Amino acid sequence: MNLPQIDASSLPDLETLTGVFGSLAHPGQALLSDDTIVILMVFVYECLK
Amino acid sequence: MELHPALQALRSDDAPQRRAQGGLYAELDAWRADAGIAGLESELAKLARGAALETLPGLSALFSPDDPSAAALADGFVARFCAAVGRDPLGQVPLRHQLDDVTAAVMLARAGDAALLLCAVDGAALARQSAPLSVSFAPSQTFERVLAGSARITRVSRSAIVELVQAGESLTPGMVSHRDGAREALVLRSVTGTLVTLKLHLRAKAGAVTCEYRLADGALLHQAAANPRDSRLELAAALLGRMGRRDAAPMLAAMAEEAGGAGLRWQALRECLGLDTAAGFAALCAIAARPDDPLAAPAGALRAQLIETYPALAGIAPCPA
Numbered sequence: 001m002n003l004p005q006i007d008a009s010s011l012p013d014l015e016t017l018t019g020v021f022g023s024l025a026h027p028g029q030a031l032l033s034d035d036t037i038v039i040l041m042v043f044v045y046e047c048l049k
Numbered sequence: 050m051e052l053h054p055a056l057q058a059l060r061s062d063d064a065p066q067r068r069a070q071g072g073l074y075a076e077l078d079a080w081r082a083d084a085g086i087a088g089l090e091s092e093l094a095k096l097a098r099g100a101a102l103e104t105l106p107g108l109s110a111l112f113s114p115d116d117p118s119a120a121a122l123a124d125g126f127v128a129r130f131c132a133a134v135g136r137d138p139l140g141q142v143p144l145r146h147q148l149d150d151v152t153a154a155v156m157l158a159r160a161g162d163a164a165l166l167l168c169a170v171d172g173a174a175l176a177r178q179s180a181p182l183s184v185s186f187a188p189s190q191t192f193e194r195v196l197a198g199s200a201r202i203t204r205v206s207r208s209a210i211v212e213l214v215q216a217g218e219s220l221t222p223g224m225v226s227h228r229d230g231a232r233e234a235l236v237l238r239s240v241t242g243t244l245v246t247l248k249l250h251l252r253a254k255a256g257a258v259t260c261e262y263r264l265a266d267g268a269l270l271h272q273a274a275a276n277p278r279d280s281r282l283e284l285a286a287a288l289l290g291r292m293g294r295r296d297a298a299p300m301l302a303a304m305a306e307e308a309g310g311a312g313l314r315w316q317a318l319r320e321c322l323g324l325d326t327a328a329g330f331a332a333l334c335a336i337a338a339r340p341d342d343p344l345a346a347p348a349g350a351l352r353a354q355l356i357e358t359y360p361a362l363a364g365i366a367p368c369p370a
Contacts (some may be wrong), residue, residue, distance in 0.1 A: 003330075004359040008290050008323025012354075014347055016313025020280040024261055026183040026270070044243035 055139065069137035069370040076133045077143050084125055090160045096251060097161030100191065111165075111247060112192045114225050118196050119247050123167055126157060130174040150174045162252040162276075172198070175349030181236050184213070188231040188253035188275050195224045197245035203236040205264070205273075213267040220244065233258075236264070255279055279310045290320035302332040311343050318348070322355075327365060330355070334367055351360035 059066055081087065085107065099259040102109050110116045130142050146155040151174045158165045184205045205213050213302045217238075228235070231253075237244070242297035251342040257275040262268060286304065289297040305314050318336070322329030333355075337348035356363045 003326040003361060003365070006322045006326055006329070006355070006359075008319045011319045011322060011346075012351065013290055014315050014344075015309065016226060016269075016272060018310065020283070021270060021274045023273045024179070024183075024185060026261070043071040 065137055072137055072184070073130075073133055073140045073143055077128055080126060080129050084122055084367050089158045090277070093158060093163040093165065094160035094309055096225060096249075097163040102249075103278065108165075108249065112194050112225050112249060114194075114223055114308070120196060122157070123196055123245065123247060126155075126167065134158055143159050145222035151178060162254070164250045164252075166248045166250060168246050168248055169242050170200070170237060170244040171196075172200075172242055172244065175237060175240050181264065183263050184236055186231055186234050187259040190251040190255040191228045192224050192249040193228070195222050195246045196245040196247055197222055198240060198242040200240045200244045201238040203238055205234045205236060207232055207234075207260075207262070213264065215264070220246075237274055252276060255309070256313075258310065258312070267293055274310060274312065279313045283313050283316050284315045287319045289324050293324070295324045297329050298328040299369045302328045305332045314344060315347070318344075324364075330362055330365060 076318055089107050092100075092108045094101065094110065095105060097307075102112065108119075111119045111122065127194055133237050134142065142155070144155050144157065146158075149251060150172055153169045155167050156164055157167055173247060186207055199222065202220055203215050203219050204218055253275045255276050256279050257358070258272045260269060261271040261273075261276045263270050274283070282304070286301055289301065297320050301317045303322065305318035305321060307314065314336075318329065318332060330352075333348050335350050336344050341344050342348075345348050352366065356366060
C-alpha cells in the first residue's frame, strides 16, 4: 500500500509543552531550591584533568 | 581585552595549570578518604534505590539536629579546598560546583538520583535582587540542615487544585527539615550574613515534570522535564528524525508507547510518524485505544485529523475501540 509521507513538523504539539530540564520562565530564585544548577554546570575540570 | 599575565603565560606553557590541577586531585583523594565519602556514596546509592534515610547511619547522622558530623564534613571540605585554591588560584575544584552573585553550591557526593550538596546564599547580594515572581515545584525529596546564618523564608504549598498557600517562617542554625518538592517550595525573602546549608536531594524518576507558577495568582507559567534523562532522550528523538533515520522508527514507536513523561512520548510519536508512516500510525492507534493513557485524547484527535488529511490511512487503522 502506498502510504503518505508525513512531515513531523506539521503535527500538533500537546496543549501544555514540556521544556527541557532546567528551563524556567523566571530563573531567579527557583534555582536555589533544587539541584538543577549543579546538574547543568559545565564540566570544566574534566577537560583539565 | 586585557589578560592577566598569569593567564597570558598559560598560552605558551600550560604546565603550571596541569600541576595545579594535579594538586587539587590529590587534595580530593585525601579529602574523600578523611571524610568517608565512599561510604556516603554507597548510602546515597541505597537511598536512590528506595532505602529510608533512617536505615543509613552516615547520611542520617548528617541530618540529625544534634549530631556534629554535618559541621565536620563542611568545615573539613572548606578548610582543605580554600587552602588548595589559595595556593593555586588557577586550579578548578574537581567537584561539580556553581557560583553566581548570590549562590555558591558544590556537590560533595552523588550516586544515581541522590546527591549531597553544600550551598551558601549571600544575604547582601540577595537583598540586591528583585523580588521573586514565580515559584517552582520540582518532584524531588529534599532534606536540609542549616549550618550557619539565618533567613526569612516563605514556604509555599501547592494543593491538588493548584492553589498556592504562602506562610512566613525563619531558618536558623541547626534546623533540619524535609520537603516534598512536588508539594512544597521555599522562597528566600532575606538572609542575615551567609546562609550555609547541607542538602540531600533525591531527584524524581523519569517522566515527572517541574511546574513553575506565578506567585501573585498561582497561574502555571512553565513546565519542564524534572529529570535530565527525559530531555536527553527527547533531543535524541528529534535528532534521529532530522537525520531521517528510518531504522529508528520501531524504537521511537516503543518509546511513544512506554509509560513515561507525556511530553517525551508525544515527541517520540511525532518523529516516528515522520520517519515511518505505518509504524507511527500503528503506535498512534494503540495509544488512542488506551482509556487510561493521558495521551489517549490527543492521540485520538490526531488519528482523526490524519485520516481526514490522508484517507489512505483509514485502510490500516484498526477499528476504534
